[in-house]
Amino acid sequence: xxxxxxxxxxxxxxxxxxxxxxxxxxxxxxxxxxxxxxxxxxxxxxxxxxxxxxxxxxxxxxxxxxxxxxxxxxxxxxxxxxxxxxxxxxxxxxxxxxxxxxxxxxxxxxxxxxxxxxxxxxxxxxxxxxxxxxxxxxxxxxxxxxxxxxxxxxxxxxxxxxxxxxxxxxxxxxxxxxxxxxxxxxxxxxxxxxxxxxxxxxxxxxxxxxxxxxxxxxxxxxxxxxxxxxxxxxxxxxxxxxxxxxxxxxxxxxxxx
Amino acid sequence: xxxxxxxxxxxxxxxxxxxxxxxxxxxxxxxxxxxxxxxxxxxxxxxxxxxxxxxxxxxxxxxxxxxxxxxxxxxxxxxxxxxxxxxxxxxxxxxxxxxxxxxxxxxxxxxxxxxxxxxxxxxxxxxxxxxxxxxxxxxxxxxxxxxxxxxxxxxxxxxxxxxxxxxxxxxxxxxxxxxxxxxxxxxxxxxxxxxxxxxxxxxxxxxxxxxxxxxxx
Numbered sequence: 001x002x003x004x005x006x007x008x009x010x011x012x013x014x015x016x017x018x019x020x021x022x023x024x025x026x027x028x029x030x031x032x033x034x035x036x037x038x039x040x041x042x043x044x045x046x047x048x049x050x051x052x053x054x055x056x057x058x059x060x061x062x063x064x065x066x067x068x069x070x071x072x073x074x075x076x077x078x079x080x081x082x083x084x085x086x087x088x089x090x091x092x093x094x095x096x097x098x099x100x101x102x103x104x105x106x107x108x109x110x111x112x113x114x115x116x117x118x119x120x121x122x123x124x125x126x127x128x129x130x131x132x133x134x135x136x137x138x139x140x141x142x143x144x145x146x147x148x149x150x151x152x153x154x155x156x157x158x159x160x161x162x163x164x165x166x167x168x169x170x171x172x173x174x175x176x177x178x179x180x181x182x183x184x185x186x187x188x189x190x191x192x193x194x195x196x197x198x199x200x201x202x203x204x205x206x207x208x209x210x211x212x213x214x215x216x217x218x219x220x221x222x223x224x225x226x227x228x229x230x231x232x233x234x235x236x237x238x239x240x241x242x243x244x245x246x247x248x249x250x251x252x253x254x255x256x257x
Numbered sequence: 258x259x260x261x262x263x264x265x266x267x268x269x270x271x272x273x274x275x276x277x278x279x280x281x282x283x284x285x286x287x288x289x290x291x292x293x294x295x296x297x298x299x300x301x302x303x304x305x306x307x308x309x310x311x312x313x314x315x316x317x318x319x320x321x322x323x324x325x326x327x328x329x330x331x332x333x334x335x336x337x338x339x340x341x342x343x344x345x346x347x348x349x350x351x352x353x354x355x356x357x358x359x360x361x362x363x364x365x366x367x368x369x370x371x372x373x374x375x376x377x378x379x380x381x382x383x384x385x386x387x388x389x390x391x392x393x394x395x396x397x398x399x400x401x402x403x404x405x406x407x408x409x410x411x412x413x414x415x416x417x418x419x420x421x422x423x424x425x426x427x428x429x430x431x432x433x434x435x436x437x438x439x440x441x442x443x444x445x446x447x448x449x450x451x452x453x454x455x456x457x458x459x460x461x462x463x464x465x466x467x468x469x470x471x472x473x474x
Contacts, residue, residue: 050381079383090374094396103392104382156382 001064003028004160004191009048009058009069011041011215018044019055019215026208028159029186032193033202035236036212042195045212046162049193050082051075062159082160083153087168089145091137091152097124098133101152116155123151127181143174150181161185163194167201179205199237203227211236265435272431273452275345279417279427280456282349284410287356294361299368312361319358325419327351332423348420352413359409367402368394400471407464411457428452 002025011019019041026032034042047053049060051074058069062081067074092100101120105111124130127147137145146166153161166182167175179201186192186207196202202209209221211233221230228234261269297305297312319327331351335342371394379393421430432449436442 052377052381076383079381082381084381086374086378088372088374090372090378092375092378092393092397093372094400095392104384107388107392108383108385152378152382 001061002026003030003063004193005061006049007059007061009045010056011044011048011053012056017215019048022058022212022215022217024208024210024217024220026191026193028191029189030191030207031182031186031205032191032208032210033206034193034195034210034212035197035199035202035233035240036218040212041215042212043164046084046164046193046195049078049160049162050084051078052084081158082162083156083158084162084164085146085149085153085166087165089137089149091145091148093137096134096136097129097140097148100137100148101155104152105155120151120155123154124148127151142169143171143177146170146178147181154185159191161190161192163192165196166194167196167198175201197240199240203237209233261440265438265440268426268434269428269431269448269452272426272428273456275426276414276417276428276453277456278345279348279352279420279425280410280414283352283356283413283417286349286353287360290353290357291360291364294357295364295368298361298365316358316361319355320362324351324355324416325422327355328419328423344420344424347423348417348425352417352420356410356413359413360406363402363405363409364398367398367405370401371397396471400468403464403467403471407460407467411460414457414460415453 004024004026006025007023009019009022010017022041022045024032034045036042044053048055048058048069051069055069060067060069060078067077069078091097092103095103098117098120101123102113102116105116105119106113121130121133124133127150129144129147129151132140132144132148137148140148146169150161150163163182166178170178175198182192182194182205194205206227207222207224209226209230210217211219211221211230219230219232221227221233223229226233227237294312294316297308298316300309328348328351331354332344332347335347375393375397376389379389384392417427418429420427421433426434428449432446435445
């Protein structure tokens with residue numbers, strides 16, 4: 001049984017079906033990329049996985065535990081196992097970086113502030129943000145904000161990390177840093193699902209690629225180098241500014257890994 | 258310099274007290290009403306839809322009616338229903354009704370300045386409703402609410418003068434009474450002006466203080 005098993009997700013906006021029978025699987029520690037033309041439902045699909053987008057049907061299994069995504073109580077359950085990093089990060093503008101990280105652990109998980117701050121500082125250090133703890137989000141660069149947002153998500157110790165367009169707002173040379181970070185997290189056993197338009201990142205990073213079109217899963221590529229092997233995915237990537245066979249960011253894991 | 262008798266001074270001070278009473282009572286009622294109306298407008302529960310529409314209708318209607326008309330409506334409604342209350346209570350009620358509508362617009366607008374992604378981020382962090390308001394939405398909305406809300410309250414202290422139309426002896430009416438009694442009008446109303454200033458200026462100071470506190474937060 002796969003670690004993440006999402007099936008039959010349906011989203012309706014009035015008479016429009018923005019998502020139909022969408023699903024995917026992922027093993028622990030895999031990086032999954034949702035690709036597809038704009039309006040294909042990638043971000044909608046991602047948002048259903050954390051209960052931000054109501055669905056009328058769908059189920060999600062995490063480590064064998066099945067959640068009915070259409071049930072009103074599902075959002076809370078989904079949010080206990082998953083965390084999301086928004087495209088614009090959504091950092092709390094009036095709080096220091098440190099407080100952004102410790103708010104949920106202290107208020108929701110009732111951890112002591114000291115304990116949470118200790119972990120937060122360690123995490124910031126790991127992400128190269130040790131000296132930014134007392135700054136406000138507005139004083140950070142785009143790349144730093146994103147790493148803070150990732151750190152805030154990691155404080156929840158999620159088993160599933162969702163990222164909406166993690167590289168779209170970054171300078172090209174910062175894109176590689178994010179890729180390395182995501183690869184590290186996946187190697188630690190975290191399952192990552194990202195929506196991406198950056199085909200170079202997708203082909204370098206993904207263990208699995210899900211091509212969405214018109215609210216449906218059109219094709220799934222699995223395993224390293226899958227971008228080139230699956231014809232629909234390769235065709236899409238080659239027409240959207242990427243080379244399916246390439247690893248331009250140099251992020252593809254070693255074969256023996 | 259005019260010679261105010263003790264009686265005149267007592268009248269002025271009493272009237273000033275009445276104006277404060279109208280402003281404070283109406284303002285507090287208005288703030289409470291505005292919070293309720295805003296909560297209704299922000300609720301996304303489906304069965305709240307009719308109440309939400311009512312709240313919007315209320316705000317949009319009241320804001321289009323002159324204060325004096327609302328005042329008369331409340332005054333004559335109270336009379337028609339045989340409710341035996343003083344003109345002051347009628348005036349406070351009317352002021353509260355109107356202030357609620359205006360303040361609701363300010364509150365609603367302030368809450369909407371908080372970026373959607375932050376609200377969603379608070380949601381996915383599993384923060385309960387109270388914590389989302391206490392830590393994320395509230396502090397940021399307040400900095401957009403306090404300056405215009407205080408600005409509005411200062412403006413509406415002046416509007417309490419209209420309560421004289423239904424027989425409430427408030428500050429401006431006291432001025433009219435004194436000048437009818439033969440005291441020099443210009444001087445009398447200059448004193449009235451100073452007293453209005455004395456009422457509203459502390460409010461402005463309070464606002465500055467609040468803004469500073471919010472900014473520090």
